[in-house]
Amino acid sequence: MALPNCPAVSRRTISSPQTGTQKPEEIQLISSPGREELVTSPDDQHITYAGAGVDVEAGDVAVALMKDAVKATHGEHVLGGFGGFAGMWDASVLTSYSRPVLTTSTDGVGTKVAIAQALDIHDTIGQDLVGMVVDDIVVVGAKPLFMTDYIATGKVIPERIADIVRGIATGCSLAETALIGGETAEHPGLLAENEYDVAGAVTGVVESDHILGPEKVTSSDAIIAMASSGIHSNGYSLVRRIVSAQGWDYHQHLPEFGRTLGEELLEPTRIYASVCAGLVDHLNGEAHRAGKPAPLHGFSHVTGGGLAASLARVLPAGLMAIVDRGTWSIPPVFSVLTEAGGVPQADAERTLNLGVGMVAVVEADHVEKALAYLRDHEVPSWQIGTVDTLDQQLIDNTVAEDVVQGAKGVDGGTVVLQGTYAVA
Structure with missing residues (x-):
């Protein structure tokens, strides 16, 4: 799992009344209504990443908490272990296919996350995410091979992020697929501290002449x-x-x-x-x-x-x-x-x-x-x-x-x- 990404915030610049030019030190990070604002001024000489609302150490803790659950989904085809820049999957298994066709699906879980956030229960939403993507590729007869996930949040709370990912890992185990990578992005100013959204993508494979779909359906079925x-x-x-x-x-x-x-x-x-x-x-x-x-x-x-x-x-x-x-x-x-x-x-x-x-x-x-x-x-x-x-x-x-x-x-x-x- 990758560490928290750069913060995504709305921003504006303020023109100097003397010259009409934009002074970098007067740039303000403006949040949405109800979000905490971070405003800098010429008097602020030391601006840090943590001061901007991104807690890299919290991301490290979240990764440590989710690690075992993610690794439990890995089989012999997952290479490179945990925490690399890229997830790797040994595609030599595809040589057993005459003409392998790769399938993919990307989705989220919509506003169901709002209920999870309201109840502070986060260990099931991940299974929902897996279901949304793996069951889309099953429709054509494909078997899922591996999945990746993306979580955007206003503040990385390690236990919460780990719960979400553990839910994804549970879903991957049920679907018999591997969770080989993901990203947790901290977006202070764009999302409130307790807000998050999730998305995932899966890749699968099906033999070309075994693809299911409209071309196979007949009257009397x-x-x-x-x-x-x-x-x-x-x-x-x-x-x-x-x-x-x-x-x-x-x-x-x-x-x-x-x-x-x-x-x-x-x-x-x-x-x-x-x-x-x-x-x-x-x-x-x-x-x-x-x-x-x-x-x-x-x-x-x-x-x-x-x-x-x-x-x-x-x-x-x-x-x-x-x-x-x-x-x-x-x-x-x-x-x-x-x-x-x-x-x-x-x-x-x-x-x-x-x-x-x-x-x-x-x-x-x-x-x-x-x-x-x-x-x-x-x-x-x-x-x-x-x-x-x-x-x-x-x-x-x-x-x-x-x-x-x-x-x-x-x-x-x-x-x-x-x-x-x-x-x-």
Whole structure:
């Protein structure tokens, strides 16, 4: 992990009334409203890095605290140990591939960090970060190889930074990938002392002719849902607005959850990378070895845009997925929040995962085999729908809110939501 970076601050210069020139010694570091200001003047002769708000020693302590957790994610392919300028990973394993294709994803966890900061609980947000990136590359059938992280904060508090990174390491272990590098940047004046944000990037690999996606999906395929562990990392701006409007306290116990509101909202993201990779091997491995068509055609990671928009991205144009809401009941965390906030169902469906975190698209005659594998690996799963040829008449006769055609600039397929959610 790299040490804290140079501070990022807004700044301005003040012109001298005598000459109109800018005097370097009169430069002021101006913070945002509510942030502590650091102002220099000609009388200040000794300006230090610590005086500017950057504590390098605190960064050293944070690195020492996180070191063991990070090293625990390293396997035989990680080279160079801990703390170097660059993370290194032995790519000779790729020689076992006929045509290896590298995959990558970069993401953050959005405003979920605000709840972690409000509760002063920081050891789960890292797992959320891992889930956001590794489960994006799993969608194409890739196995994650290694990950890096970035943390920006107003003040490096060693224990807090170490908690975040330990959470990332936990997530990497669950995803069977290595955390080989990262950066902790201290930004006094830009971020308040207790504020931080996190981001991560992952690199994975997949055999070229084993890539999953829209090109493999066919009509008559079945759609399998894998349960989410909670809200995961999307929709927290809506969630926080509801909590604020209701005057709720994160520490209050809610009987619907059996724990505090804050504990429910910080539930770590379920990471699907390992079980999805296993499912690919379980369903497609034998077919690949025999040179036959593979029955698992694609995955959809349910994130921004909700289930329908995420699923539409892995469907080819000309096909549609029909999803039956009646195959599952919405978990309490979603029903409590949406009912309290009066959130329209269509808005909730386009913002929250509503209990489904990952979707697999498989040939219909392999559904039971897939479900059995997922059950054996303790991932609640069920069939939620089917893929069919686009039926324009059906779409025309369906209310607009229940139809999603393409998403995020992708000229993909169509998803039609039908029925009502089951009652728990």
